[in-house]
Amino acid sequence: MNRSPRKEREWKEREARILEVARRLLMEHGYLGLKMDQIAAEMEYSKGTIYQHFSSKEDVIMELAAQTIEKRLELMARASEYKGRPRERIAALGVAVELFVRRFADYFRVEQIIRADSIREKAAQERQEKLTACELRCMGIVSGIVRDGIAAGDLTLPEFLTPEQLTFGMWSLSFGGSSIIVTGQLGELGVEEPFQAIINNIQMLLDGLNWKPLSYETDYPQTMERIAEEMFSDLLDDARTP
């Protein structure tokens, strides 16, 4: 349909700007408060033009979500490259995911929104698939490391737990915890340092499975500190002391 040398670039730039504005407005006013008219106004384009890029408001949000997951996938992929024993690589993933949630809290809130029904359905097919594929690859990275651990002889799973089920467990802990954190209602509950709590709970889970080296045999906090500095220095700055 479309062909153009530099037109293509301009088109992409504009799409990026739409998403930028949309993300800001979404964070400011929430799902119900995001208005297509307002996006158009802030962009100094008309609504019709926005609809040239996206088929609906939900479609915009879906694309924001896709960006989210891609960002996380990127960080996780980076972390999984860490040279070390499998359990240390899991710790590296922990660093990645924590940094992701802290540094891109807005991204995460978008993920929350699209999980609530209906929104997914109204988005373009293509975007949905992109998103599902990304999620799958994220899971794949984790369960790959679990299998590496088994192969290395560091981990023997009980017969009632498959690698996918363990992955699901860590995923649930991380996702559920982050959801609760981001949604707010945590302050009143007296949970200190919730991010650290997620990581510590995962450590205890892995200890329970006797995944070597155990948490008291290795200084994982130090390892994670090092990983953060070595692999994610670009994202670090103030995220450590909020």
Added chain:
Amino acid sequence: MNRSPRKEREWKEREARILEVARRLLMEHGYLGLKMDQIAAEMEYSKGTIYQHFSSKEDVIMELAAQTIEKRLELMARASEYKGRPRERIAALGVAVELFVRRFADYFRVEQIIRADSIREKAAQERQEKLTACELRCMGIVSGIVRDGIAAGDLTLPEFLTPEQLTFGMWSLSFGGSSIIVTGQLGELGVEEPFQAIINNIQMLLDGLNWKPLSYETDYPQTMERIAEEMFSDLLDDARTP
């Protein structure tokens, strides 16, 4: 404002019917597909009457959510009464929550929806507080049992994990896992028996913390089976074999 002997009963009955219809429509068509007009039509009342009970669509959903949490609190409170060692009582909570999610999957999806932004804000103040209070009491039940475990000498938490943080961990695992299950996209990921997986992961977590009796010292699956039959026979029927 209102006073009436049997009027009051009729009012409550109608409110219950509104919620019943709303819940069904919400489950059928999702958040965006829930129309106040349609609720009115199915009720054979006019829209204005619905608005006498609820200030907005979001307010209706919020009340559905409050029912959700109340239901869960009820089941959890029942489970916590189990006469046994603290870790067994945690297992009882596991039974309760699993039954809750399976038996009241629709309730849970509502909880999902209200976590996505904005909806909360548009609901009546009173309903919001009711909901937060319920959540707090749910957490309280769990951390109470954790403290009982410590007091009984069955559990010694490492200095880096408070009872609230452990509670937060189990909560995240359970909530996150249930969210992922209910939202669907699980089939493609190759996770078998996800409910059992949640429970097993929690068991491994508690083993990692050395909470006695450890999972291989006691037949927890059998214990849970028994608890289900003794304490929750009214909810059991087909929930065991889906």
Added chain:
DNA sequence: TCATTTTTTGACAATGTGTCATTTTTGAAA
């Protein structure tokens, strides 16, 4: 320069929420 194609625009139809003046029902006193 001007004809043709592409892009942008914003008025508009469609849909839905929440309100409120008007109508209907209720129930107690006459």
Added chain:
DNA sequence: TTTCAAAAATGACACATTGTCAAAAAATGA
């Protein structure tokens, strides 16, 4: 049984927002 004021129910309406599309404007290139 009739009467009438208070309470409850109604649905037309005002308003907001989405998504569309014919018309206007801009870009292209001969």
